[in-house]
Amino acid sequence: MKKIVTKHPLAIRWNHWINFPVLAVMIWSGMLIYWANDVYKIRLGGTILFKFFPESVYRALGLSYKLAQGMAFHFVFMWIFFLNGFAYVLYTLISGEWRSLVPNRHSFREAWQVLLHDLHLRKASPPASAKYNGAQRIAYSSIIVMGFGSLVTGLAMYKPVQLHWLCAALGGYESARVIHFILTIGYCLFFLIHILQVILAGWNNFRAMVTGFEVVKGPEHRGMAVNEQGLVIPPEEPLTTERPTIEK
Amino acid sequence: MEQSAAEQPSPPTPEQQERALEREIRRRTIVSFILFFLLGVAAVMGFRWLKGHPQDAGVQAPLRSVLNANEKIFDKTLSDGHLAKTYPVSAAATHVRVNGDVGMSPNFDPNTWKLRVIRAARDTLFLTLKDIQQLPKTEIVFDFKCIEGWSQVTHWAGVKFSDFVKQYHLDAQAAMKYVGLRTPDSAYYVGIDMPSALHPQTLLCYEMNGKPLPLNQGYPLRLIIPVKYGIKSIKRIGTMYFSDQRPPDYWFERGYDYFSGL
Structure with missing residues (x-):
């Protein structure tokens, strides 16, 4: 039923x-x-x-x-x-909700199994035991960390003199800009995989x-x-x- | 009238339960997706409304309001104690990037140049480069940041704006909210909030890399203001004046943030 x-x-x-x-x-x-x-x-x-x-x-x-x-x-x-x-x-x-999102000690092994399964290198799908599987836990938690990274690198570039400590902590003005850019590329890659997984799911x-x-x-x-x-x-x-x- | 026991419905069969469930699924799905679609349309329309909104100084008025509000939040972080990072002279670039030539008319005669300081209506002070060079000299090597996104470590020298104010007794003027600067041909002009102008690293600058400024870097006198993007470091200052209103600003009129503070 x-x-x-x-x-x-x-x-x-x-x-x-x-x-x-x-x-x-x-x-x-x-x-x-x-x-x-x-x-x-x-x-x-x-x-x-x-x-x-x-x-x-x-x-x-x-x-x-x-x-x-x-x-x-x-x-x-x-x-x-x-x-x-x-x-x-x-x-x-x-x-x-964080309990179903934050990776636990099984997540990395499970994520590996999910990856092998999704690439058709492993027949058996990993046991679906919770709301999110290991790969999802890692991906969805990383994206939050990345968002935080965009925020602080952006802030460091926005006010590099007044928030000089933040700018220095991120390796300086140029470095903050590079990190900010790479994180953005990361979102685009995340988006592509996310869309693909949603279609497959x-x-x-x-x-x-x-x-x-x-x-x-x-x-x-x-x-x-x-x-x-x-x-x-x-x-x-x-x-x-x-x-x-x-x-x- | 009495409800008879015979009218009570018999318990639903599994098929009826299944159909009721399907109906419930369909109803909730349709309601949610209609809402989802409408919100999506509203988001697109909202964005189009924003993009097509009449402009205020080169940018959509609602965006301009937020930029002005950002200034009110972030100018609190401005402090004379927060200095732009400085470098040893050896770190300074020898080939200094030249960016922008607005206000640099070719028919300029540096020999007859004088800085006009408008203290009040019909009270203008005229100063030669020699007068300004008499004042205490300050050097700075810092990472000059262009609003385009590049930066370069460069070496400058001149008089601190705050020292200039002290030496010429411009305290009444410095009590105003803004200082306005413009080129002799009035083609380029900036407005600077007074706390940023009085910041200890803000210079009326006449030297670059230990030599007089090149003509394309603003000889005889330019502003160097490390707490702002380079657009505020006006080259070839002709006139200085003071105001409680925002003085006109070239790039502000073209959609940039007025404060442009770093």
Whole structure:
């Protein structure tokens, strides 16, 4: 028998979907800013493998000669990016959601199994024992750390004299700019893999991020017991071994 | 009228339960996705509204309001105790980047140049380069930061703006909120908030790398203000004046942040 099971809390769904367009505006306006001093390249020995970015990219996306516009959008939307991220972290901490997000001692082994499985190098899929598997825990926690990294490197570049200690801690002005840029590339790569995984995971999983619920078959849901009303019994006893982070 | 026991529905069959569940799933899915779609449309419309909004000094008015609010938050961090990092003279670049030639008209005669300091209406002080060189000299080697995103360690010397104010008894003027500076041809002009102008690293500068400023670096006199982006370090100062209102600012009018503080 099918059951409706609550998966994502409303707050997390709002944070997730607000972040998507806001991060898009931050990356777009960031590229308007980067254009004015576009010095980063990937080099191997003496040869340039890739230049960020080829002229054709700027032309296609209309990014040239818009530094002022880029700075204006960047320094306005930074507030939404910050507040949304802050709200997310606060919510996960207070609600206890962090327990299903933060990697535990099994996560790295599990992530490796997930990776092998996803690359079709391993037949058996790793046991789905919690809301997020090891790979997801690592990815979703990293993205929060990356967001924090963007925030502090951005702040260091924004006020390098007044916040000189922060700028120095990040290796200086130029270094903060490089880290800020690399983190942005990281978001783009995360986005590509994330989209691919969401497509592969299918409709039920995607729908859960919009509606908050998931439809599961059978009385068991990821190893959690379900009562007669189809509600998951809170995993107090059965999952204590799955949560070594709260053991002393 | 009495409800008879016969009218009580019999318990739903598994098929009926399944259908009810399907209906519930469909209803909740449709409601959520309609909301999701509408919010998406609202976000796109909001962004288009923002992008197409009438401009205030070269940038959409709502963005300008936030930039001005940012200034009110971050100018609190400005302190005379927070100095731009300085470097040994050996770290300074010998080939100093030249960026921007607005206000650098070719028909300028440095020999007849004098700095005009407007103390009040019909009270203007005229100063030669010699007058300014009489004042205590300060050197600085710091990482000059351009708003474009590059920076360069460069070596400058001149008189601290705060020393200049002291020596010429401009205390009443320095009590105002802003100082305005413009080139002799009035083509380039900046406005600086007084706390930044009086910051101990702000120089009225006449030397670069131990020699008089080159013409393209603003000979005879330029501003060097390490607590701001380079756009505020105006070259070839012609006129200095004081105001409680924001003086006109070339790049501000073209959409940049007025404060532009680092």
